[in-house]
Amino acid sequence: MAYPPAARSSPPRQPSVKVILASADVQRVVDRIAHQILEKTQGAADTVLLGIPTRGAPLARRLASRISAFEDIAVPVGVLDITLYRDDLRRHATRAIGPTELPSGGIDGKRVVLVDDVLFSGRTVRAALDALNDVGRPASVQLAVLVDRGHRELPIRADYVGKNIPTSLAESVKVTLAETDGADEVKLYGGTP
């Protein structure tokens, strides 16, 4: 028996979008990571926050401002550009090289907390570790991410995770922040039927 024609002509499915973290959730998560950094680093002593562009940089600044609000401690913040250390430079078109801004105290002997928005394959973080190698020698390096979506290709893990989002490879995670995109949000696109 043939299927009714109506079933065949149903409209193609819209790609699904799901808001994982809304604006208030993002703020709550950033607050929590700031608390965790304070607790895991004995009051953020000798600690430097380095944001990985693009969205890691404002996240690092937010963490520093929350830490300052909680404990009245000024944590040095910087930006670590990793463009030239990427392992896919040869495969992609040339990218704009951003500035690396290190805090005046430098990073030698400090505890560096790398900050990024999404942890996925781990390749960005690997590149960041290489970039770090060329600008100084920290006492230790930690990693803070807003979202960990899994599917690591390298032996890398985060010390502070805002939200673990189990995903399939067909899905994509998009973080937007007020500073760079006008609003705070974490969305999951596609994949699920």
Added chain:
Amino acid sequence: MVRRRPAILVLEDGRTFPGEAYGSVGETFGEAVFNTGMTGYQETLTDPSYHRQVVVQTAPHIGNTGVNGEDDESGRIWVAGYVVRDPARIGSNWRATGSLEDRLATEGVVGISGVDTRALTRHLRERGAMRVGISSVDNDPQSLLTRVRQAPQMVGADLSAEVTTAEPYVVEAVGEHRFTVAALDLGIKRNVPRRLATRGVTTHVLPASSSIDELLATGADAIFLSPGPGDPATADAPVALAREALRREVPLFGICFGSQILGRALGFGTYKLGYGHRGINQPVLDRATGKVEVTSHNHGFAVQVPGAGSGAVVPDQVIDTDFGGVRVSHVCLNDNVVEGLRAVDVPAFTVQYHPEAAAGPHDADYLFDRFAELIEGRALSKGRSNA
């Protein structure tokens, strides 16, 4: 949504936390302590050991099971103030008879909500328990701070008379009566006589000012020294009573404050912990069996035995006292604080934590069996010596 009045919390060292009024509107002072229990807020609130203390709940969501008619550990709420982050808007539980906030308001307990309890707890952990004030009527931190610094300290506080029962009462044994225990009420929790009752023990609870003869006049086979609030260094009368009981070799069991009393009676000192143990998941080693039990704690003071108090492991050896040898039977694995004492030559033992576990895990319930065995062994040996 209920619109709440703004409120502030000011610590003795000047740190201020903004929040909103919770429970009763007003002003309160006390010693700021934090409790890490995820459950059991009703037991915490009604535990007399929290008298004059402002309790900070580290669990973020409080009030979600409301309050019921069964879980009270005493006749009223004892905490001086209550600090929560996120009060539940709706309390829901099959046993619930009302909402927590209504109960706090009815009993006149001033609280504050919306406080960053994580930052507050960290502050207390790093700087130690200190005095605190909460106000939902005066929002000027400076004027509140002045009053916080005028509030009484916990060190040197003698609070037993304020929490003890006015009249003696009896909690009957469940099932066959085996023994009678006289409990000196220094702030007893209801679950202690209840746990004893299930072992066939009838408990006579007597006021803190009672003499040893009044305790023994109940026909008691043993004496129980209850938990309670305050600085054990001020409890001279109960200490003298415990010494007399040791001299007469009356079986003795103490919990928490009662443990500190027995410690002093044996000749040890007591000291104030930095921020105390308050929670229901504290690991304690029972040295007799080598087992670790997860236990319910609520103490800001501890017994000082030789070689302890600095975080070092207490030597597992018999310590000589006026009443013969004593062993440190239990130690807390977080910080090596003395959590239990056992006399070798006289029938007495204590624990610093709460085997009655309200709230908390039941790992340490066996201690009530040990007490019953101690009384039984005593009765048998007495019988033999009389024969």
